[in-house]
Amino acid sequence: MVEVPYDSALATQRADETIESPMRRALRRLRRRKGAVAGLIVILIFVVLAVFAPLIAPFDPAAQSWSAVRKAPSALYWFGTDDVGRDVLSRVIFGTRASLLAGVISVGIALSIGVPLGLTAGYLGGWVDAILSRITDAMLAVPFLILAIALAAFLGPSLGNAMIAIGVTTTPIFIRLTRGQVMAVKVEDYVEAARAIGNPRWRIALFHILPNILPALLVQATLSIAAAIIAEAALSFLGLGQQPPAPSWGSMLNSAQRFLTTGPWMAVWPGLAIFLTVLSFNLLGDGLRDALDPKEK
Amino acid sequence: MLTFLAKRILQLIPTLFFVSVLIFSLQQLLPGDPALIMAGEDRDPEVIEQIRKQYRLDQPIPVQYVYWVKGVLSGDLGESMRFKQPVLDLVLQKLPVTMQLASMALVISLLIGISAGIISAVKKDTVWDYAANVFALWGLSTPNFWLGIMMIFLFSVQLGWLPPSGYVPLTEDWRQSLATTIMPAFVLGNAIAAVLMRHTRSAMLQALNSDYVRTARAKGLLERSVVLKHAMRNALTPVITLGALEFGTLLSGAVLTEQIFTIPGFGKLIIDAVFNRDYAVVQGVVLITATTYISLNLLADVLYVMVNPRLRA
Numbered sequence: 001m002v003e004v005p006y007d008s009a010l011a012t013q014r015a016d017e018t019i020e021s022p023m024r025r026a027l028r029r030l031r032r033r034k035g036a037v038a039g040l041i042v043i044l045i046f047v048v049l050a051v052f053a054p055l056i057a058p059f060d061p062a063a064q065s066w067s068a069v070r071k072a073p074s075a076l077y078w079f080g081t082d083d084v085g086r087d088v089l090s091r092v093i094f095g096t097r098a099s100l101l102a103g104v105i106s107v108g109i110a111l112s113i114g115v116p117l118g119l120t121a122g123y124l125g126g127w128v129d130a131i132l133s134r135i136t137d138a139m140l141a142v143p144f145l146i147l148a149i150a151l152a153a154f155l156g157p158s159l160g161n162a163m164i165a166i167g168v169t170t171t172p173i174f175i176r177l178t179r180g181q182v183m184a185v186k187v188e189d190y191v192e193a194a195r196a197i198g199n200p201r202w203r204i205a206l207f208h209i210l211p212n213i214l215p216a217l218l219v220q221a222t223l224s225i226a227a228a229i230i231a232e233a234a235l236s237f238l239g240l241g242q243q244p245p246a247p248s249w250g251s252m253l254n255s256a257q258r259f260l261t262t263g264p265w266m267a268v269w270p271g272l273a274i275f276l277t278v279l280s281f282n283l284l285g286d287g288l289r290d291a292l293d294p295k296e297k
Numbered sequence: 298m299l300t301f302l303a304k305r306i307l308q309l310i311p312t313l314f315f316v317s318v319l320i321f322s323l324q325q326l327l328p329g330d331p332a333l334i335m336a337g338e339d340r341d342p343e344v345i346e347q348i349r350k351q352y353r354l355d356q357p358i359p360v361q362y363v364y365w366v367k368g369v370l371s372g373d374l375g376e377s378m379r380f381k382q383p384v385l386d387l388v389l390q391k392l393p394v395t396m397q398l399a400s401m402a403l404v405i406s407l408l409i410g411i412s413a414g415i416i417s418a419v420k421k422d423t424v425w426d427y428a429a430n431v432f433a434l435w436g437l438s439t440p441n442f443w444l445g446i447m448m449i450f451l452f453s454v455q456l457g458w459l460p461p462s463g464y465v466p467l468t469e470d471w472r473q474s475l476a477t478t479i480m481p482a483f484v485l486g487n488a489i490a491a492v493l494m495r496h497t498r499s500a501m502l503q504a505l506n507s508d509y510v511r512t513a514r515a516k517g518l519l520e521r522s523v524v525l526k527h528a529m530r531n532a533l534t535p536v537i538t539l540g541a542l543e544f545g546t547l548l549s550g551a552v553l554t555e556q557i558f559t560i561p562g563f564g565k566l567i568i569d570a571v572f573n574r575d576y577a578v579v580q581g582v583v584l585i586t587a588t589t590y591i592s593l594n595l596l597a598d599v600l601y602v603m604v605n606p607r608l609r610a
Binding site: 145230 | 311313314315316319320437439440461546548550567579583586587594
């Protein structure tokens with residue numbers, strides 16, 4: 001080990017500070033937040049469960065067994081079995097797929113409609129903004145889940161339609177957020193500079209404004225995934241999402257409700273899975289918000 | 298004040314217009330011939346003809362819309378295919394039940410949320426603050442239908458303290474009525490309590506760091522009166538209006554809670570309507586919720602200006 005002189009160590013440290021990119025700074029800050037790190041780890045575990053479900057699950061999630069109806073948790077069936085003898089653990093593992101897919105895809109839908117509309121409204125202003133803002137107000141006036149239920153009802157019950165319904169219902173949040181952020185950013189000097197050197201408007205919006213509002217969108221997207229996962233579980237619980245016998249946490253809770261006296265474990269595990277996933281996304285979202293906040297040191 | 302009110306109401310008109318377009322276009326999402334679908338299982342040609350006439354399905358869509366809005370403005374929200382009753386009557390029958398549930402939930406969430414928020418702000422960075430924050434995260438992450446099921450398991454199945462489902466109107470027997478609604482109201486209020494707690498906490502922290510609180514302390518006032526009189530009064534103004542805005546969350550939550558506890562309210566009405574393909578009822582419920590929410594929003598804005606003298610000018 002070579003001994004480094006004191007002042008040279010200081011110099012390298014200074015150099016490090018000046019070249020640290022915003023991304024690395026955010027990652028360093030995020031690592032310091034135990035809650036966010038724990039959330040991220042749990043999310044990664046659920047992703048692994050979803051991707052490798054057939055390899056991890058001990059049983060076929062759809063295999064019924066009349067000799068194993070409503071068995072309490074045991075060494076063979078860790079989470080017990082349900083009313084038609086299916087392994088609850090395997091169903092919870094496979095259910096991860098529906099929940100994560102619904103969370104990511106519906107927020108993806110909301111982002112891909114909401115961000116362009118928000119950019120347009122915020123950047124162009126005028127009557128375009130006025131109309132888009134009133135439409136946003138109108139959509140936000142209908143309570144989230146009620147609008148999602150109505151959409152899912154008219155589209156017909158299926159997991160795909162539930163994702164569309166949740167995505168469309170989440171869209172106004174992103175229109176409003178993007179619009180607000182654009183309005184704040186577009187008066188900055190660097191936008192003015194980009195305009196002065198003759199960039200077309202779409203180029204300014206996409207390459208000068210959008211990158212600067214990404215942090216806010218990332219935080220909101222993470223928190224929206226949490227809300228979308230709850231919404232998918234709620235729609236499936238009501239029978240408007242994933243259709244049986246395909247496993248989903250919400251529909252498992254629906255059937256569990258009828259067997260609270262004889263098989264309470266049927267209700268415990270899927271609920272716990274929803275809670276853990278949603279909690280993790282919320283923790284990660286909170287952590288990201290603090291880590292990406294330029295005002296915080 | 299009057300000009301402010303007039304301006305706010307004028308702003309509502311385009312919003313209400315788009316709400317009506319949104320709700321009207323829901324029926325355009327139905328695959329195939331809407332008359333055929335709205336007629337339900339029996340497909341009686343006479344009924345189909347009647348629906349076609351009633352909704353003017355043989356005319357262009359904008360014309361259909363105009364007739365629909367005319368009806369809505371005169372209080373005609375269509376007729377329920379299932380109950381053969383006007384939608385408005387159905388909704389008005391169910392509304393008091395949901396209102397009782399929602400008000401109880403709001404009281405519970407204000408009590409829990411505001412006191413937890415004040416405690417965690419006053420005892421910042423202590424075990425109390427930590428506990429209140431854990432509670433808020435738990436409240437935001439627990440699906441209320443799961444919480445409801447778990448509470449039924451604990452308080453009805455295991456302990457036998459409360460009825461697992463059903464509803465008794467307040468006017469019939471208030472004890473029974475409270476017994477049937479206390480669990481659902483708690484389930485419903487839980488998530489909102491978490492939101493209110495977070496807002497109260499940050500508003501209180503801001504107030505406690507302000508100059509007027511420092512002045513109050515410098516005068517030698519008791520800490521209790523500084524917190525409760527000086528800081529709290531100023532901090533709670535935005536929180537109370539936020540309570541009105543959370544009403545939408547309450548209505549969304551009521552749909553699930555009423556389903557779990559089989560309470561015959563508004564939420565149960567819309568779900569039953571969805572599964573019986575009673576589309577006019579679905580539209581009616583969405584329309585009335587949206588209108589209620591918009592009115593409450595307006596009320597919250599007005600209240601906010603009224604209690605905040607600086608905005609009154």
